[in-house]
Amino acid sequence: MSKIIEVEHLHQPGGWLSPGYLELGEGGVILSVSGTRPDRGVDERLSGFGVPGLSNLHSHAFQRALAGRTEFITGALTEDNLWTWRKAMYRLVDRLTPEDYEAVAALVYLEMLQFGMTGVCEFHYVHHRKGGAPHDNPAEMSDRLIAAADRTGLGLTLLPVLYAHGGIGKPVEETQRRFVHSVDDYLRLIETLRSRRADNPHLQVGVALHSLRAVAPDEVKAALAGIEAIDREARLHIHVSETTHEVREVEAGLGARPIQWLLDNVGLDPRWCLVHATHMDASEIAGAAASGAVAGICPLTEATMGDGFFALPEYHDAGGAWGIGTDSHYCTSTAEELRILEVGKRLHLNRRNVIARPHPEGAAVHSGRLLFDTALEGGEQASGQGGGALVAGRRADLVILDPDSHVLLGHGPQTVLDAWILGGTQNPVRDVMVAGQWVIRDRHHPEERAIRDGWKQAAARLFA
Template sequence: MTTIYEVEHLHQPDGWLSPGYLEVDAGGTILSVRADRPGGPVHHLAGFGVPGLSNLHSHAFQRVLAGRTEFVTAARAEDNLWTWRKEMYRTVDRLTPEDYEAIAALVYLEMLQFGMTAVCEFHYVHHQPGGLRYANAAEMSDRLIAAASRTGVGMTILPVLYAHGGIGKPVVDTQKRFVHSVDDYLKLLDTLRGRRTANRNLQVGLALHSLRAVAADEAKAALAGMRAMDPQARLHIHVSETTHEVDEVQAGLGARPVQWLLDNIGLGPEWCLVHATHLDDSEIAGAAASGAVAGLCPLTEATMGDGFFPLVEWHDAGGNWGIGTDSHYSTSTAEELRILECGKRLELRRRNVIARSEADGRETHSGRLLFDIALAGGEQCSAQGGGALVAGRRADLVILDPNSPVLLGHGPQTALDAWILGGTRNPVRDVMVAGRWVIQGGRHADEERILGNYLAAVARLKSR
């Protein structure tokens, strides 16, 4: 059985269909897209239909820290990523599997409500406090998978290999929940790959926490093991987020982080370089040419004071990028892309920083350009099967409400500019993942229970 949707304005890789007819099969795959009305019944959808984005970097549990670390004291007069990390570790020490699932469900609900239909969960809280293993070694991973299943978001779970507290340093007590041997880590990956039988929207990839936390031989062994299980697996790593990290890796390994990866591991389109904030010209050229994706988390990078990603230089080198919401100060597609573009406008003191005029004189719109690049980069990192409203892709459809104040009076040419760079209201009305409506009228069917479970988790964390 198939369903045909008539979308008032339907996003396509090369423009818009107004209207566009989207045929979706019972399994949630797009069978056809056409401009002419087919025979038989159709479901009319007013508004702008765009593909769902993949959020390429998430630490779901960090959502509870948003707004709780914005202060200084005499003992913390200089505040940065490393002082924030101490507060994060205090939360980790108190986190139970039940809390983990409740927090993740709220985060994934918020992502859906902002038009993100898949998430790459960079997951490193594996064990009990102190490092004792759960009876089910995949307990915390399973909680994240359950949260994704409850909300309906597609998940690419990225269990993290974490082995050291810095180059040549042992882990401290607060990091013991993160640690695996390479053998145990590969067993976890294999276990989670088995979960895909019961969850068609689940993918499993590999994450190395960083070059600070994983030694060269461990990284190579883990990558070899993952590739033996799945040669197409997506590979993610935190890299070059701060100048402190760049200096530590250069001192310990003899090269800047991205250059070390290029020279010793090799990069390709399966890689996501999370943050990649501090790159030199050689690293930009090499990493962009490799086809790897720069995993940008603009609001998190801003709240941590990390610095500006070299967006213009990366774009001009042909580099791929996408966006993640990382610590979830916001889960808004528009806010992440807006600060990415407008932050560079402030720095460079000019407008439309990566848009280039077309040779034939057509206008290039920054909102559309930012959205389309993030769309492609996110799908490349998640391998979820969506990323475009074309035949053969997963039916992930987001309807933007034309009656939202953000979009009033706009047509398809400027709708994405208005959403990404315009007002403050969220125009996302309806969201479909794999052919199933999970958000309708801005609401989720299980929203009340998800919010209640989150509040209970926060109360428990405060009481411990």
Template sequence: MDAIHDAALLWTPDGWQADAGLAVADGRFGPLRRGEPTGSGGWLLPGIPNLHSHAFQRAMAGLAERQTDVRDSFWTWRETMYRIAARFDPDSLQAVAAQLYAEMLEAGYTTVCEFHYLHHASDGRPYADPAAMSQALIAAARETGIRLTLLPVLYMTGGFDGRPLSERQRRFGHDLDGFLRLVQDLRGQEDATLRVGVAFHSLRAVPPQALAAALAALPAGIPLHIHIAEQIGEVQDCLALRDARPVEWLLANAPVDARWTLVHATHLTAEETAGIARSGATVAICPTTEANLGDGLFPLRDYLDAGGAWGIGSDSHVSVSPVEELRWLEYGQRLHTRHRNIAVGAAGGSVGQTLLRGPLASATQATGQAPGALAPGLAADWIELDRQAPAFAGARPEDVVDRWLFAGNRPLVREVHVAGRRVVAEGRHRDAEAIASRYREAVQTLLAD
């Protein structure tokens, strides 16, 4: 076991610990020890888990910002997304995902949950290797060094009424047997930084009988993610055809527990909010995407009061920054309530520290891996803040996290380590230039007329 870093400040669930030593063996932390009290070490925090990603959408960020309808919404944005999605193949997906994952690492994300439904060729036919698109994502993660929880998506119908997938959706679809084979094959590739879970695209895309059959067939303990209650239209359709709201229906008809991550869950009643918290499930909140799509605001204060587990995701990647996700999670609440400092404990305290603790506390159950804390036996993933940055001038331990999250837009992550290996130094990914070159070529081809 070798000492890796002397930390001037090291983040723990109880706050900062001064002069701590960080040791690593086989990609995991060993016991913490007393560091040299020189004050010259870094300010070290656990890496941030990104609980929701559609990697291919990085290539369309900024391309859906022209009005196509006076009632532009998620549903009109989806038309642009379908056009871009139809152009991807395994090579372009790997190039785009690698650029995205390098950007995530530079921003301080060290784990990504990839909600992956771009399975087949654009005409809906499987590739010779049915897992070719999944393999592209795995290759991108291994190339960049990010920890990956791959979530192949079950996508079967085009609406709550059971309509067939449209022509543009056919490349997303599986029958249940084919989907379970894909999951089994991918699980055979798991290693120290790769886990495979399952995503159900949404209640509108997975009929009740298929959901029950999939849950009965899947291994116990596998991470389960689902889009839910993102849009008012989705809630209205579910009420009309199932006589229940989406979260209400899910809680009543599925064994929702700590294995589950409910993505968005934006439109909730008080009973649904409390029900998710009681279930032990995690909510993946994606503030920049939810703002970009006009989804709505998650009821954060009520959910915190109920003791619910939550994390963040960058989803469509209009922003690739945990700082911006956490900042706008708080700012959205301030705009809605017209008050300040919403995300705090019952006794008050630091908004930044409350916001940091949420994603770290839910990291293990949502990812199926072991990130989230600088503690013995857990994944040796950490970030080092740039303590020389002007934003930190005169910083005290109690305000470091607040300054990181609320003191401007200059990147403040200096180094990033995953499984004990340094992947970012001086704010740059180790292979940033080569990855960016392939990304530019891929996107130019994807967007060519």
């Protein structure tokens, strides 16, 4: 039996229905959407603004534990960037147990839901025990992430990471042994995780190559050939061009800038998510945008690391798809990530509304709406979870924004997304549905207290 939900204002591609009626079927799929009240009446009526849930396209859940713990310098420090931060991250990796991994992931997944995200792409590289021996269950750490997603109700695209080297032509460091697989063992892990989908219909399993620093060209090609044989639709994620240091290393080692190397040697297409893609030259911007790959921008993490500015207007104008990830989770808010992306670029370029372009008929073009809609499409493309729009056939991922929250007071559909994303800091997310199931009601999750307690215990162990 289907269920009908009336929403006061319902986000639609290109506009709004006020009110809108969503018919939800078995399996959490949207059967129909209408602006006309159905004859049979409605099962539930919601005030406020109903928008699609966003898929967060890049996460390392465990790194949430480091937020706020690396914001100082010591007297001996001569440089401070991603590479120095990484040493602190590796010290955390050395202590991380499977229990910690699950506890931290549950907290960060809960936070994502509370800020209006309904799916995540988890770029997961801490696979083994300290020293590199596999767990008795080689998929132990992956299963912990699946458990955290199940517990919170967040949609998961699990991306086990292939990692083989400590840099181009360099052996791995001691801490990195927890990350390493041969290509064959890696493909076996992918097969094992795909088997988990039998009792977990919303789990997606994709592929992640850590970077061109950590995976050699022959391994890149072997892994892609192996995946092609298993799943031709699998999403393919890679860290690329985050820092100028990485660009120089790849250029010296492989003879081309990282994105150019991918374009020339493996080919990019819409299955690919280029995580960061911060430092692209004009030819890489044109090539990556034309390939249909999604750029996976992680605005607050990149800002916190001092990585540099993504070429937002250039890439957007070239027709490039992009979405946002919260990466190290200095922020888990849809609105704040999109805001720093837009306003950071305004600071950089000394102008306002950096991606909005004039409408041919002179209509207003709203930056909040444009940022949100582009990130929705990019997130869905990178995650393959089946949501991203409130239209028939998509997964019913619905986020209700509270019209009584301070940031939205007095706003109507025309400006509500500008108000949420660019107009204030209070979080207006009130209710969140994933695959037809309410997971957040009136800002709270039923497991919230237990998840917070689990996190506090993990933090006490990790930072004793």
